[in-house]
Amino acid sequence: MPPASNGKLRVAAIGDLHVMEDSVAPYRELFTEIGNSADVLLLCGDLTNFGKTKEAEILAEDIRACSIPVLGVLGNHDYECGQPDVVCSILREAGMIVLDEQAHEIDGVGFAGVKGFLGGFGRGELAPFGEPIVKAFVDEALSEARKLENQLRTLRTDRSVAVLHYSPIVGTIEGEPPAIFQYLGSQRLCEPIDRFDHVKAVVHGHAHHGSYEGRTPLGKPVYNVAQFVLKPLLGKPYTVLEI
Numbered sequence: 329m330p331p332a333s334n335g336k337l338r339v340a341a342i343g344d345l346h347v348m349e350d351s352v353a354p355y356r357e358l359f360t361e362i363g364n365s366a367d368v369l370l371l372c373g374d375l376t377n378f379g380k381t382k383e384a385e386i387l388a389e390d391i392r393a394c395s396i397p398v399l400g401v402l403g404n405h406d407y408e409c410g411q412p413d414v415v416c417s418i419l420r421e422a423g424m425i426v427l428d429e430q431a432h433e434i435d436g437v438g439f440a441g442v443k444g445f446l447g448g449f450g451r452g453e454l455a456p457f458g459e460p461i462v463k464a465f466v467d468e469a470l471s472e473a474r475k476l477e478n479q480l481r482t483l484r485t486d487r488s489v490a491v492l493h494y495s496p497i498v499g500t501i502e503g504e505p506p507a508i509f510q511y512l513g514s515q516r517l518c519e520p521i522d523r524f525d526h527v528k529a530v531v532h533g534h535a536h537h538g539s540y541e542g543r544t545p546l547g548k549p550v551y552n553v554a555q556f557v558l559k560p561l562l563g564k565p566y567t568v569l570e571i
């Protein structure tokens with residue numbers, strides 16, 4: 329496969345695979361196609377439908393057949409069965425780099441990723457006030473933002489991509505009912521992204537009915553790569569960014 333002629337890395341991204349336990353090689357053909365047109369594949373969470381062992385094993389087989397490096401994060405669906413560590417280790421055994429605590433570098437481009445969390449945006453943002461459970465809820469979003477920041481700080485590359493499941497901005501969830509915006513992401517994830525100059529793009533999933541492109545307050549491009557957003561727009565369930 330020839331590299332991009334402009335010296336950039338071709339980064340394919342897709343979110344919300346939702347692999348089910350009765351699927352048969354659901355992404356085998358697609359991953360082969362992506363391997364022919366990109367240098368790296370990012371999976372932006374909700375890799376499985378319920379976080380079942382069998383679902384993860386089915387996806388793992390397709391990851392094994394992919395000819396380019398596969399990196400990504402888990403989504404809320406991957407937690408549903410209460411065994412995200414099992415899902416994670418099955419995918420890691422298949423060669424996927426599951427981002428969570430540690431950033432990764434490929435050909436001069438850094439990748440930092442976390443699942444992220446809920447919490448809302450602007451006036452709709454939940455504040456850590458009152459009951460302990462409200463504070464714990466907010467703390468989860470803060471902890472995900474901190475993990476992202478720690479990874480971004482370790483990168484020594486000029487260019488990096490932040491990989492998330494939940495959205496860091498409102499722009500890419502527009503199209504969803506405003507009443508559920510606070511369940512689709514948290515603006516707290518945006519702070520580390522805008523703090524580091526080397527972040528050139530952000531990809532996330534989760535908002536199946538959101539919008540493809542948005543910008544952080546400092547103007548960095550954010551892409552909602554949920555396959556249900558991409559398919560009607562691009563005619564294929566993934567996008568390829570040049571970083």
Ligand SMILES: [Fe+2]
Nearest residue numbers: 344374534536
């Ligand atoms: Fe999803």
Ligand SMILES: [Fe+2]
Nearest residue numbers: 374403404534
């Ligand atoms: Fe999700």
